[in-house]
Amino acid sequence: MNDITTPTAHMAPVTLRDIAERCQVSKSTVAQALRGQSRLAPATVARVLAVANEMGYDPSFHEGARRLALRKHGREMINHLVALFFPQEYLRIPFFLETFRGIADVLGAAGFGVCVGHVTGTHADGSLLPFPQVMRRGDLDGVIAPGSTLAQGLLDELRASAGFGNRPVVSLFDATAACSNAVADTPGGVREAMRHLLQLGHRHVLWVYYHITEQGPAPVDRYLAACRAMEEFGLAPARHLHLFPFIAEWVNPHTAHHDLAELEAGEAEPAHPLVEYLETHPEITAILAINDAFALHAWYTLHHAGYAIPEDISIVGFDDTDPMRDAHGTNLLTTVRCPLETLGREAGRLLLARITGEAVGEENVLLPTELVVRRSTAKPAE
Amino acid sequence: MNDITTPTAHMAPVTLRDIAERCQVSKSTVAQALRGQSRLAPATVARVLAVANEMGYDPSFHEGARRLALRKHGREMINHLVALFFPQEYLRIPFFLETFRGIADVLGAAGFGVCVGHVTGTHADGSLLPFPQVMRRGDLDGVIAPGSTLAQGLLDELRASAGFGNRPVVSLFDATAACSNAVADTPGGVREAMRHLLQLGHRHVLWVYYHITEQGPAPVDRYLAACRAMEEFGLAPARHLHLFPFIAEWVNPHTAHHDLAELEAGEAEPAHPLVEYLETHPEITAILAINDAFALHAWYTLHHAGYAIPEDISIVGFDDTDPMRDAHGTNLLTTVRCPLETLGREAGRLLLARITGEAVGEENVLLPTELVVRRSTAKPAE
DNA sequence: CTGAAAGCGCTTACAG
DNA sequence: CTGAAAGCGCTTACAG
Numbered sequence: 001m002n003d004i005t006t007p008t009a010h011m012a013p014v015t016l017r018d019i020a021e022r023c024q025v026s027k028s029t030v031a032q033a034l035r036g037q038s039r040l041a042p043a044t045v046a047r048v049l050a051v052a053n054e055m056g057y058d059p060s061f062h063e064g065a066r067r068l069a070l071r072k073h074g075r076e077m078i079n080h081l082v083a084l085f086f087p088q089e090y091l092r093i094p095f096f097l098e099t100f101r102g103i104a105d106v107l108g109a110a111g112f113g114v115c116v117g118h119v120t121g122t123h124a125d126g127s128l129l130p131f132p133q134v135m136r137r138g139d140l141d142g143v144i145a146p147g148s149t150l151a152q153g154l155l156d157e158l159r160a161s162a163g164f165g166n167r168p169v170v171s172l173f174d175a176t177a178a179c180s181n182a183v184a185d186t187p188g189g190v191r192e193a194m195r196h197l198l199q200l201g202h203r204h205v206l207w208v209y210y211h212i213t214e215q216g217p218a219p220v221d222r223y224l225a226a227c228r229a230m231e232e233f234g235l236a237p238a239r240h241l242h243l244f245p246f247i248a249e250w251v252n253p254h255t256a257h258h259d260l261a262e263l264e265a266g267e268a269e270p271a272h273p274l275v276e277y278l279e280t281h282p283e284i285t286a287i288l289a290i291n292d293a294f295a296l297h298a299w300y301t302l303h304h305a306g307y308a309i310p311e312d313i314s315i316v317g318f319d320d321t322d323p324m325r326d327a328h329g330t331n332l333l334t335t336v337r338c339p340l341e342t343l344g345r346e347a348g349r350l351l352l353a354r355i356t357g358e359a360v361g362e363e364n365v366l367l368p369t370e371l372v373v374r375r376s377t378a379k380p381a382e
Numbered sequence: 383m384n385d386i387t388t389p390t391a392h393m394a395p396v397t398l399r400d401i402a403e404r405c406q407v408s409k410s411t412v413a414q415a416l417r418g419q420s421r422l423a424p425a426t427v428a429r430v431l432a433v434a435n436e437m438g439y440d441p442s443f444h445e446g447a448r449r450l451a452l453r454k455h456g457r458e459m460i461n462h463l464v465a466l467f468f469p470q471e472y473l474r475i476p477f478f479l480e481t482f483r484g485i486a487d488v489l490g491a492a493g494f495g496v497c498v499g500h501v502t503g504t505h506a507d508g509s510l511l512p513f514p515q516v517m518r519r520g521d522l523d524g525v526i527a528p529g530s531t532l533a534q535g536l537l538d539e540l541r542a543s544a545g546f547g548n549r550p551v552v553s554l555f556d557a558t559a560a561c562s563n564a565v566a567d568t569p570g571g572v573r574e575a576m577r578h579l580l581q582l583g584h585r586h587v588l589w590v591y592y593h594i595t596e597q598g599p600a601p602v603d604r605y606l607a608a609c610r611a612m613e614e615f616g617l618a619p620a621r622h623l624h625l626f627p628f629i630a631e632w633v634n635p636h637t638a639h640h641d642l643a644e645l646e647a648g649e650a651e652p653a654h655p656l657v658e659y660l661e662t663h664p665e666i667t668a669i670l671a672i673n674d675a676f677a678l679h680a681w682y683t684l685h686h687a688g689y690a691i692p693e694d695i696s697i698v699g700f701d702d703t704d705p706m707r708d709a710h711g712t713n714l715l716t717t718v719r720c721p722l723e724t725l726g727r728e729a730g731r732l733l734l735a736r737i738t739g740e741a742v743g744e745e746n747v748l749l750p751t752e753l754v755v756r757r758s759t760a761k762p763a764e
Numbered sequence: 765c766t767g768a769a770a771g772c773g774c775t776t777a778c779a780g
Numbered sequence: 781c782t783g784a785a786a787g788c789g790c791t792t793a794c795a796g
Contacts, residue, residue, distance in 0.1 A: 013544045015789060026767045031791065041765060060519040061545050064446045065789035068772045073792060080515035081497070091483045101473045108500050113514035115463070115495040116486055132495035133462035137442040162395045163443050300711030329682030397773060408783045413775065423781060447773035450788045455776060 014057045022051050078355060081113045083135050085145035085154060088118040094321040095340055099172065102344020103144060110352055138163035142351045147174025155179065168354035170347045181364040182347035187225035189336035189369035193288060193316045194229035196371055200379050202286040202314060206242045208294050217243055242284055244277060246294055274298060275305040285380035286314040292322035292335055299324060310378035320372055334377040337370045396439045404433050460737060463495045465517050467527040467536060470500045476703040477722055481554065484726020485526060492734055520545035524733045529556025550736030552729045563746040564729035569607035571718035571751030575670060575698045576611035578753055582761050584668040584696060588624045590676050599625055624666055626659060628676055656680060657687040667762035668696040674704035674717055681706060692760035702754055716759040719752045
């Protein structure tokens with residue numbers, strides 16, 4: 001790809017020299033006047049400013065030259081550009097979008113552009129996409145990214161690049177050492193949700209998680225919070241907290257929710273793993289899902305298999321982003337709400353404070369979550 | 383805000399001069415070798431390249447200087463940065479996000495950063511936000527924006543700014559003169575949807591639209607398509623196409639869907655305007671909504687008022703972004719699907735072609751839409 | 765109080 | 781085939 005183009009004729013933009021000529025002063029004087037911090041005669045400053053304004057001088061257009069000149073003296077400029085990195089599929093996930101809104105609002109209000117970058121994007125041949133050029137040449141004043149994304153090596157890559165160095169980074173959703181963090185208290189939300197179920201009388205709960213890691217079912221901190229809540233009620237998690245891994249097809253738009261109705265009409269339906277599991281574990285009376293999408297899929301699946309919600313099984317979601325509406329439009333799903341837009345705002349605020357130098361060290365923000373009790377949870381059947 | 387910071391000690395990045403010294407050649411030679419297009423001795427080129435590589439020379443880090451130097455010769459560089467402008471609330475709208483994904487994918491794969499900009503953002507005091515700095519200084523190679531946004535004056539503002547000039551612009555969703563367009567054939571979708579209803583036997587249809595303009599109910603092109611479809615069946619739109627303006631509270635997350643259930647328990651419920659309208663116009667047997675969210679709200683409202691869907695009223699949505707699921711998770715809403723991610727890809731492709739110079743003039747892409755018939759439409763009751 | 769100078773890191777005519 | 785020169789537009793020491 002040819003990177004250089006010869007543009008169609010442009011009106012030449014106004015430069016310091018143009019102003020200097022018109023004012024009959026030197027370029028240095030104009031530069032000083034424009035920067036404001038000088039011992040020039042007030043009258044000179046006023047005259048230069050007036051002429052600059054009249055000629056339509058646009059300093060932002062010449063920031064490149066300014067940056068270059070400043071390097072000589074070992075100083076850097078704020079570029080008013082930050083990147084928001086995230087895995088490609090996040091643009092489909094409502095809880096990310098709420099956060100995105102908060103970030104974009106705060107940074108936009110401060111005059112910063114927010115550049116989006118997919119970290120897990122791949123070329124057609126499967127090779128990983130490199131960062132866009134903007135992100136590789138010191139244009140970025142800072143970066144916001146989900147903790148999971150940073151943990152995958154993005155942070156190291158950024159720190160190693162000459163263009164980024166030790167500029168500020170804010171981790172979103174999950175706390176990460178070596179940068180600032182803006183996270184919601186999701187373990188607290190899990191604890192509340194579990195207490196809610198236990199207080200209703202449930203004793204065997206199915207924990208629907210993402211995938212297993214060496215440390216346990218991910219996200220591990222939430223799993224541990226669920227365990228602790230059980231222990232508070234004198235229950236041994238090993239016996240009372242049942243584990244069920246989430247299955248990708250549940251929320252894949254091409255496979256989820258589409259086949260149940262068709263199966264009705266057709267041949268014998270294969271048993272859904274979740275239904276099988278519950279049939280062999282009749283002591284389970286409640287499901288705690290890692291997000292609303294999983295909760296909804298469990299709900300549809302169980303309804304289809306003849307379970308009544310919440311009479312036979314109580315279901316709790318997470319995030320409060322995907323409603324389960326009845327025919328009146330009322331959301332029935334008990335879930336844990338995270339202050340996502342606020343989380344985004346806080347992430348933006350932390351980053352700005354570091355960029356402008358108002359803050360020096362890393363800072364962590366932890367926002368409370370809130371259990372929202374609706375109609376998908378009830379006392380277990382007796 | 384102080385724009386300049388004195389950074390912590392950075393390792394000085396490698397420059398042409400460093401390489402030149404090590405190679406015992408001049409800076410010009412190094413520059414030529416690095417650019418590749420020269421009549422240098424192949425051996426020299428090889429040696430310079432090897433040393434540059436070994437020293438870790440990063441050309442992208444010095445793009446600023448390169449840009450500056452190129453200006454002297456009236457040439458411009460591609461900056462690998464484009465902006466995507468949209469009204470603030472679009473980050474909540476699923477149909478925009480699908481499109482966003484397509485845009486980000488295509489541009490990311492080409493090494494371009496995508497910078498998001500809110501056009502309707504306001505400061506706390508209500509004043510309109512200016513563009514972020516990046517967007518005001520010639521950093522942008524091009525812009526993508528919804529047609530509605532461009533029509534509000536963004537295009538003029540961009541063209542008038544020295545930093546942007548006549549760079550390429552692609553209009554999304556709605557066609558706009560004076561730039562390239564990537565739009566879906568929504569009028570075609572409306573026509574199909576209306577034919578579907580008329581073929582089922584409906585004769586009086588309620589058209590739920592955004593708001594009235596001088597040209598008619600917006601979006602006007604879709605309204606006219608609805609009229610034409612009626613005329614094809616020998617019906618006069620003036621008598622058979624009933625107009626109902628959309629009410630903002632319907633999709634405001636703070637007021638929509640929340641109160642119906644609570645009202646059940648409480649005092650006398652005020653009649654919903656839609657219900658009132660249908661009661662005074664019993665000849666209406668079908669609703670054609672401008673998007674799925676409105677269709678869903680109409681559905682919930684009518685269900686609550688005792689109407690059966692589709693037995694009493696057929697409902698057609700638009701976009702296929704918001705499902706109306708039954709308890710099995712099956713989507714019941716008949717609607718018109720737009721190829722949104724593809725639309726985003728096309729918009730990105732058009733922009734890239736202009737930026738790289740592969741395409742010269744404006745180009746328009748029109749993608750077909752598709753009626754998806756589900757269970758919310760049926761023959762009218764008789 | 766103001767200006768001439770050196771230089772950020774690069775580019776491309778232009779000499780040799 | 782290679783290098784010295786001029787310059788992009790700016791900045792800040794440093795003289796005067």
